[in-house]
Amino acid sequence: MNIMNVDYTTKIPNNVNLSEDRQVLKALEGWHPGYIDWWNDMGPDGFQQSLVYLRTAYSVDPRGWAKFDYVKMPDYRWGILLAPQEENRVIPFGERYGEPAWQEVPGEHRAMLRRLIVIQGDTEPASVEQQRHLGKTAPSLYDLRNLFQVNVEEGRHLWAMVYLLQKYFGRDGREEADELLRRRSGDADSPRMLGAFNEKTPDWLSFFMFTYFTDRDGKMQLHSLAQSGFDPLSRTCRFMLTEEAHHMFVGETGISRVVQRTCEAMKDAGISDPSDITKVRGLGVIDLPTIQKKLNLHYSLSLDLFGSEVSTNAANAFNAGVKGRYRETQIEDDHRLQSSTYPVLKMVNGQIKRVDEPALTALNMRLRDDYTQDCAKGMLRWNKIIATAGYHFKLTLPNVAFHRQIGEFKDIHATPEGVLIDDATWNKSKSEWLPSTDDGDFIGSLMTPVTGVGGFAPWISPPKVGIDNKPGDFEYVKIET
Ligand SMILES: [Fe+2]
Ligand SMILES: [Fe+2]
Numbered sequence: 001m002n003i004m005n006v007d008y009t010t011k012i013p014n015n016v017n018l019s020e021d022r023q024v025l026k027a028l029e030g031w032h033p034g035y036i037d038w039w040n041d042m043g044p045d046g047f048q049q050s051l052v053y054l055r056t057a058y059s060v061d062p063r064g065w066a067k068f069d070y071v072k073m074p075d076y077r078w079g080i081l082l083a084p085q086e087e088n089r090v091i092p093f094g095e096r097y098g099e100p101a102w103q104e105v106p107g108e109h110r111a112m113l114r115r116l117i118v119i120q121g122d123t124e125p126a127s128v129e130q131q132r133h134l135g136k137t138a139p140s141l142y143d144l145r146n147l148f149q150v151n152v153e154e155g156r157h158l159w160a161m162v163y164l165l166q167k168y169f170g171r172d173g174r175e176e177a178d179e180l181l182r183r184r185s186g187d188a189d190s191p192r193m194l195g196a197f198n199e200k201t202p203d204w205l206s207f208f209m210f211t212y213f214t215d216r217d218g219k220m221q222l223h224s225l226a227q228s229g230f231d232p233l234s235r236t237c238r239f240m241l242t243e244e245a246h247h248m249f250v251g252e253t254g255i256s257r258v259v260q261r262t263c264e265a266m267k268d269a270g271i272s273d274p275s276d277i278t279k280v281r282g283l284g285v286i287d288l289p290t291i292q293k294k295l296n297l298h299y300s301l302s303l304d305l306f307g308s309e310v311s312t313n314a315a316n317a318f319n320a321g322v323k324g325r326y327r328e329t330q331i332e333d334d335h336r337l338q339s340s341t342y343p344v345l346k347m348v349n350g351q352i353k354r355v356d357e358p359a360l361t362a363l364n365m366r367l368r369d370d371y372t373q374d375c376a377k378g379m380l381r382w383n384k385i386i387a388t389a390g391y392h393f394k395l396t397l398p399n400v401a402f403h404r405q406i407g408e409f410k411d412i413h414a415t416p417e418g419v420l421i422d423d424a425t426w427n428k429s430k431s432e433w434l435p436s437t438d439d440g441d442f443i444g445s446l447m448t449p450v451t452g453v454g455g456f457a458p459w460i461s462p463p464k465v466g467i468d469n470k471p472g473d474f475e476y477v478k479i480e481t
Contacts, residue, residue, distance in 0.1 A: 012159075015244060034076075051480070053475075082173050082236050092227055111324055134207055141479075161180070203446075208254030229322065262280065262291070306365075308407045311361060
């Protein structure tokens with residue numbers, strides 16, 4: 001078979017020759033009903049009989065890999081897709097730098113690889129669970145489609161990780177695959193593994209923030225795993241990144257459209273002060289200070305996903321050749337990092353200081369810095385919209401010490417500017433920096449669904465272009481209840 005094209009003749013579409021890999025095919029077919037049960041219980045609430053204009057991968061060729069058609073979500077063909085194997089690929093970092101990449105799991109790194117795959121796998125269904133109620137309040141059919149596209153692809157990412165577990169990790173891999181369907185986002189007894197994936201996604205602004213900030217953490221993690229010496233993991237992650245780009249597009253353009261609409265409404269009403277929250281809210285749009293608060297929340301929650309700034313686990317995974325750096329192969333250094341250092345922000349004598357740490361243990365910090373740089377691009381775009389509308393207001397990323405639950409800053413409080421403050425000041429001021437119940441209630445009050453073809457809720461602008469070159473007033477979802 002041609003690795004570029006996906007085999008749709010088996011029950012589980014794939015480009016890994018499953019029809020000749022009976023044992024793994026059987027394991028996956030055995031897992032399939034539980035997955036469908038999970039989708040029915042925890043996937044999008046409602047709309048399961050609706051026809052959704054979705055893309056499905058038919059190839060892993062970057063020049064053209066997806067086709068669009070109307071699909072009922074439960075009939076979506078979730079498949080196992082790996083990027084083509086690179087000939088003579090070598091481990092691009094760590095103690096085994098330059099040795100041939102592994103096609104099987106090396107025994108000494110088995111536990112570490114399994115843990116990383118399980119953690120990545122756990123985030124995929126978690127976000128679907130977090131977003132399951134959003135369909136009921138979608139601001140348009142266009143947005144509804146985008147939500148469902150993200151959801152079915154996160155489902156596919158779960159399949160991608162489950163394939164690795166079942167093919168390469170034997171019995172304990174199968175057990176982990178079952179556990180991935182058992183945990184639930186926000187559940188008191190068996191929550192998802194990472195904090196941000198147990199938070200609520202109560203409204204569409206949260207959804208856009210989540211896809212901008214939290215899916216972007218996913219991008220960074222996938223990039224690091226795409227460098228892995230374990231070649232099947234690398235190939236899996238490389239293809240997932242192709243899909244992931246759309247999720248972040250949904251976030252970035254979603255926030256752009258909210259900002260755009262707010263600015264237009266303020267201008268039309270002759271409001272000159274964007275911080276006049278009462279007046280702006282009176283127009284039925286989300287004021288910029290509240291957008292900033294949502295941004296503060298989602299950015300800080302996502303920073304926690306990078307783990308502790310200084311971490312021996314991260315060093316071990318790098319040394320082992322299991323998890324590399326963002327764009328490892330494009331970095332010009334020795335790729336072993338035995339004697340280099342990296343500046344890390346730490347608490348020293350009650351102050352935030354930059355301290356040189358061994359580069360190996362500072363890998364989480366480095367990845368987080370790369371992430372922050374990537375996040376900053378959105379600010380430029382959104383601030384341009386605000387400036388073009390003639391307003392003096394800037395959306396900014398809060399300081400990394402702000403509102404943290406993991407790492408160096410978890411025991412202190414800091415303002416979004418990074419000024420250390422005591423508990424009392426924090427408690428008094430936090431509702432200026434993070435969404436309050438009132439803010440949530442206001443945003444919630446705007447979340448009335450718009451299901452007419454070509455209609456958009458009044459708090460968000462239509463997109464500049466549609467999906468798959470379709471116009472904005474295309475019937476992206478044929479709603480059937
Ligand atoms: Fe994903
Ligand atoms: Fe995603």
